[in-house]
Amino acid sequence: MELVEVRELYRNKDQYIGKRISVGGWIRSVRDSKTFGFIVLHDGTCFNTLQVVYHDKLDNFVEISKLNVGSAIIVTGELVATPQAKQPFEIQADQVVVEGYSTPEYPLQKKRHSLEYLRTITHLRPRTNTFQAVFRVRSLISYAIHKFFQERNFIYVHTPIITGSDAEGAGEMFRVTTLDLENIPKTEEGKVDTSYDFFGKETNLTVSGQLNGETYAMAFKNIYTFGPTFRAENSNTTRHAAEFWMIEPEIAFADLKDNMELAEDMLKYIINYVLEHAPEEMNFFNQFVDKGLLDRLKLVATSDFGHITYTEAIEILEKNNDKFEYKAFWGCDLQTEHERYLTEQVFNKPVFVTDYPKDIKAFYMKLNEDNKTVAAMDLLVPGIGEIIGGSQREDDYDKLLKRIDEMGLKREDYEFYLDLRRYGSVRHAGFGLGFERCVMYLTGMGNIRDVIPFPRTVNHCDL
Amino acid sequence: MELVEVRELYRNKDQYIGKRISVGGWIRSVRDSKTFGFIVLHDGTCFNTLQVVYHDKLDNFVEISKLNVGSAIIVTGELVATPQAKQPFEIQADQVVVEGYSTPEYPLQKKRHSLEYLRTITHLRPRTNTFQAVFRVRSLISYAIHKFFQERNFIYVHTPIITGSDAEGAGEMFRVTTLDLENIPKTEEGKVDTSYDFFGKETNLTVSGQLNGETYAMAFKNIYTFGPTFRAENSNTTRHAAEFWMIEPEIAFADLKDNMELAEDMLKYIINYVLEHAPEEMNFFNQFVDKGLLDRLKLVATSDFGHITYTEAIEILEKNNDKFEYKAFWGCDLQTEHERYLTEQVFNKPVFVTDYPKDIKAFYMKLNEDNKTVAAMDLLVPGIGEIIGGSQREDDYDKLLKRIDEMGLKREDYEFYLDLRRYGSVRHAGFGLGFERCVMYLTGMGNIRDVIPFPRTVNHCDL
Numbered sequence: 055m056e057l058v059e060v061r062e063l064y065r066n067k068d069q070y071i072g073k074r075i076s077v078g079g080w081i082r083s084v085r086d087s088k089t090f091g092f093i094v095l096h097d098g099t100c101f102n103t104l105q106v107v108y109h110d111k112l113d114n115f116v117e118i119s120k121l122n123v124g125s126a127i128i129v130t131g132e133l134v135a136t137p138q139a140k141q142p143f144e145i146q147a148d149q150v151v152v153e154g155y156s157t158p159e160y161p162l163q164k165k166r167h168s169l170e171y172l173r174t175i176t177h178l179r180p181r182t183n184t185f186q187a188v189f190r191v192r193s194l195i196s197y198a199i200h201k202f203f204q205e206r207n208f209i210y211v212h213t214p215i216i217t218g219s220d221a222e223g224a225g226e227m228f229r230v231t232t233l234d235l236e237n238i239p240k241t242e243e244g245k246v247d248t249s250y251d252f253f254g255k256e257t258n259l260t261v262s263g264q265l266n267g268e269t270y271a272m273a274f275k276n277i278y279t280f281g282p283t284f285r286a287e288n289s290n291t292t293r294h295a296a297e298f299w300m301i302e303p304e305i306a307f308a309d310l311k312d313n314m315e316l317a318e319d320m321l322k323y324i325i326n327y328v329l330e331h332a333p334e335e336m337n338f339f340n341q342f343v344d345k346g347l348l349d350r351l352k353l354v355a356t357s358d359f360g361h362i363t364y365t366e367a368i369e370i371l372e373k374n375n376d377k378f379e380y381k382a383f384w385g386c387d388l389q390t391e392h393e394r395y396l397t398e399q400v401f402n403k404p405v406f407v408t409d410y411p412k413d414i415k416a417f418y419m420k421l422n423e424d425n426k427t428v429a430a431m432d433l434l435v436p437g438i439g440e441i442i443g444g445s446q447r448e449d450d451y452d453k454l455l456k457r458i459d460e461m462g463l464k465r466e467d468y469e470f471y472l473d474l475r476r477y478g479s480v481r482h483a484g485f486g487l488g489f490e491r492c493v494m495y496l497t498g499m500g501n502i503r504d505v506i507p508f509p510r511t512v513n514h515c516d517l
Numbered sequence: 518m519e520l521v522e523v524r525e526l527y528r529n530k531d532q533y534i535g536k537r538i539s540v541g542g543w544i545r546s547v548r549d550s551k552t553f554g555f556i557v558l559h560d561g562t563c564f565n566t567l568q569v570v571y572h573d574k575l576d577n578f579v580e581i582s583k584l585n586v587g588s589a590i591i592v593t594g595e596l597v598a599t600p601q602a603k604q605p606f607e608i609q610a611d612q613v614v615v616e617g618y619s620t621p622e623y624p625l626q627k628k629r630h631s632l633e634y635l636r637t638i639t640h641l642r643p644r645t646n647t648f649q650a651v652f653r654v655r656s657l658i659s660y661a662i663h664k665f666f667q668e669r670n671f672i673y674v675h676t677p678i679i680t681g682s683d684a685e686g687a688g689e690m691f692r693v694t695t696l697d698l699e700n701i702p703k704t705e706e707g708k709v710d711t712s713y714d715f716f717g718k719e720t721n722l723t724v725s726g727q728l729n730g731e732t733y734a735m736a737f738k739n740i741y742t743f744g745p746t747f748r749a750e751n752s753n754t755t756r757h758a759a760e761f762w763m764i765e766p767e768i769a770f771a772d773l774k775d776n777m778e779l780a781e782d783m784l785k786y787i788i789n790y791v792l793e794h795a796p797e798e799m800n801f802f803n804q805f806v807d808k809g810l811l812d813r814l815k816l817v818a819t820s821d822f823g824h825i826t827y828t829e830a831i832e833i834l835e836k837n838n839d840k841f842e843y844k845a846f847w848g849c850d851l852q853t854e855h856e857r858y859l860t861e862q863v864f865n866k867p868v869f870v871t872d873y874p875k876d877i878k879a880f881y882m883k884l885n886e887d888n889k890t891v892a893a894m895d896l897l898v899p900g901i902g903e904i905i906g907g908s909q910r911e912d913d914y915d916k917l918l919k920r921i922d923e924m925g926l927k928r929e930d931y932e933f934y935l936d937l938r939r940y941g942s943v944r945h946a947g948f949g950l951g952f953e954r955c956v957m958y959l960t961g962m963g964n965i966r967d968v969i970p971f972p973r974t975v976n977h978c979d980l
Binding site for chain 2: 057059061078080081097098099124125126128153154155156157160161176177178180181185186189190192193196197200204207209210211212213214215216217218219226228229230231232233235236238245246252253254255257259265266269270272273274275276281282284286288296297299306307449470471473474475476477478479480481506507508510512513514515516517
């Protein structure tokens with residue numbers, strides 16, 4: 055008999071109540087008395103479980119009662135409404151077939167395991183409630199992002215993972231090579247002879263697809279990237295991973311204001327999509343992971359985001375410098391404590407900070423008329439701090455070249471980028487959303503290791 | 518004035534005819550007579566261009582007439598229906614503002630450029646008709662794949678890019694390292710001391726997410742991956758790239774038959790989605806790139822795929838061995854010439870070949886009862902050959918362990934994978950779709966370098 059998914063039962067129960075159906079899944083728990091027993095069955099298709107009732111009229115009643123947690127079974131029987139019970143229905147089994155046994159050594163027994171312990175079994179932790187919820191929501195956020203941009207006719211661009219340039223200079227990079235490290239070929243000067251490497255030169259893992267993305271925005275008007283990026287930084291925090299995913303939209307015939315509108319619309323769209331499509335999971339997070347999460351997200355989805363310039367923000371922060379470890383002053387980089395003060399205490403909602411000093415921002419950001427600040431924007435959200443960083447890009451050839459020189463960058467690395475300003479340059483802007491930070495923000499999970507299926511951090515690269 | 522996208526004009530022209538609107542875009546060509554001129558404007562939002570008519574009543578009439586190809590302008594004026602002309606409407610400009618100039622050196626002049634030449638300017642080629650069509654279709658296929666799986670409640674899993682295991686053994690790998698290649702730390706035995714590397718061990722770029730994906734299928738039932746994969750193979754062909762994207766679904770409580778149904782449904786879904794959402798682009802390919810493409814795709818979308826076992830296929834091929842460079846015999850790996858003969862001559866439609874000899878397939882494929890073949894499937898399509906490869910997985914702990922030993926693999930590398938068979942093993946299956954092959958198949962483009970925005974091949978890693 056065709057298996058019915060538990061999700062389908064919960065979504066369309068009236069079609070199944072009173073019918074004989076088959077369901078396959080994994081046992082979360084078994085308890086039996088002499089003549090009957092209960093199984094909590096989970097099939098992975100939704101957060102909810104299915105209660106199975108079985109009786110001693112089954113030939114394998116004794117065997118069933120002895121099944122270990124984690125065993126896989128296929129249950130056939132009538133789905134019966136249970137209006138008095140906690141769950142809306144149960145299946146009364148007339149057949150239970152074992153698909154795969156488990157053992158008493160199964161690492162996920164029916165008790166609460168710490169997140170630290172579960173990190174040691176990344177191949178099994180998605181079977182727990184917490185990680186069922188996290189990774190279903192992660193999947194839904196991914197899709198919401200694609201849906202948002204595709205509905206707006208943005209082109210999804212796969213920017214390269216292996217890169218021959220260090221052009222963005224956003225951080226430490228991983229080297230990619232096919233050279234034999236036991237026996238590195240050397241030039242006559244004793245340097246690594248990269249002509250023997252796969253690409254005939256030094257290559258690294260990308261830190262950002264932005265510059266490549268811009269070339270496509272100058273062809274398609276609106277584009278986005280969504281792919282893995284890498285930082286070889288030795289930072290062992292709850293917010294940093296060596297491998298993470300980024301979304302980087304880029305829009306042409308658009309300025310910083312359009313950019314902020316896009317970011318705000320996108321974040322609200324994602325929140326609404328997840329609230330609609332994962333209500334059980336979001337309730338779980340709200341109850342067990344981060345009380346107040348739902349109220350906070352609903353507030354964000356319905357309120358207009360705040361706007362403040364960096365200069366205005368510094369004025370506010372300076373008046374409150376007694377509260378900060380790092381004292382704020384005009385020209386300083388904002389610390390997480392500053393960001394959280396602004397979004398949590400001053401605005402109590404997401405806020406865009408704009409127009410940062412040019413000296414603390416990247417070379418490609420558009421210089422404002424004051425010649426001191428650039429058209430940058432960071433979006434700060436309560437509980438996290440910065441979640442999005444972006445800018446209008448410098449579209450003037452001469453000004454861009456000047457910035458490249460001033461910052462000591464090599465012109466020849468940016469010829470392709472300068473071409474975009476030589477041939478039909480257009481006002482444009484874009485931003486980067488760290489995907490994992492977004493998942494943390496929407497789930498309330500506090501450690502980036504718990505929102506990545508198989509996290510990569512310093513000294514950790516398992517499975 | 519808010520800019521209207523050219524796509525919007527073509528999709529909802531009745532809303533705009535007779536209205537004064539503004540459109541921003543890039544000039545494909547300008548031609549003028551003494552008192553008026555025409556501009557072909559492209560704004561990147563759709564394949565079609567917009568014809569601009571401008572007159573000498575404009576202050577900058579002379580300047581406009583001298584604009585170089587590639588210049589960016591914003592045109593304001595009335596959109597007028599042109600029922601007698603080739604295009605359905607034109608804009609009669611009362612204002613033309615230059616957004617960004619171009620130069621006579623612009624590398625994309627109004628003439629046909631070879632694909633080889635365009636490969637040398639990957640940052641500009643998306644502005645041409647061919648690459649506008651290719652990369653819009655690539656984006657649409659990506660989204661169609663996500664939509665297909667999400668509508669079926671599959672969980673999108675981001676399997677890792679950097680991997681510490683060589684577990685699948687599918688091909689040559691790229692090493693990922695932060696060691697200083699000029700100065701590799703060595704152990705006392707003179708080997709590379711990987712304890713100094715970022716992850717404290719040797720790491721490489723992934724060749725497949727399948728084994729990781731299986732761990733999630735045993736938790737969520739149905740999952741898919743969609744991410745970059747890598748092969749450091751020195752093969753300079755039109756079908757191989759060092760960096761490409763793969764889709765790998767994995768389904769539990771499912772066998773080879775379910776797997777084939779899924780692959781067939783998916784491919785038909787993608788084709789229908791693209792035909793519906795990119796009619797102009799698909800007509801372009803059909804007319805200029807691959808005549809007969811549309812008929813072939815429509816046939817695929819509406820016909821039931823063929824099915825044949827490897828053993829049956831060999832019988833047919835052996836009778837026709839005079840046609841092949843490599844003679845077919847039971848036990849041989851199928852060559853592209855064999856695959857194309859089967860799908861093009863024997864079936865004239867896509868065909869699944871199943872149940873291959875175990876010795877030419879991977880260790881994880883489920884052994885059939887004959888003990889000689891495994892429950893593998895390859896989908897062959899006309900014009901390409903293999904586009905999808907998959908199998909039911911060995912879900913029996915003892916049989917899997919035996920295969921790992923037989924093939925000389927290290928048990929300790931597969932403990933996590935064996936755990937899936939220790940704890941609630943479930944019949945399951947999956948397949949891999951090479952994304953770029955799929956794009957080539959749907960567009961008719963013959964070289965993989967022309968369906969990847971910034972292709973990576975031996976000795977080529979530009980931008």
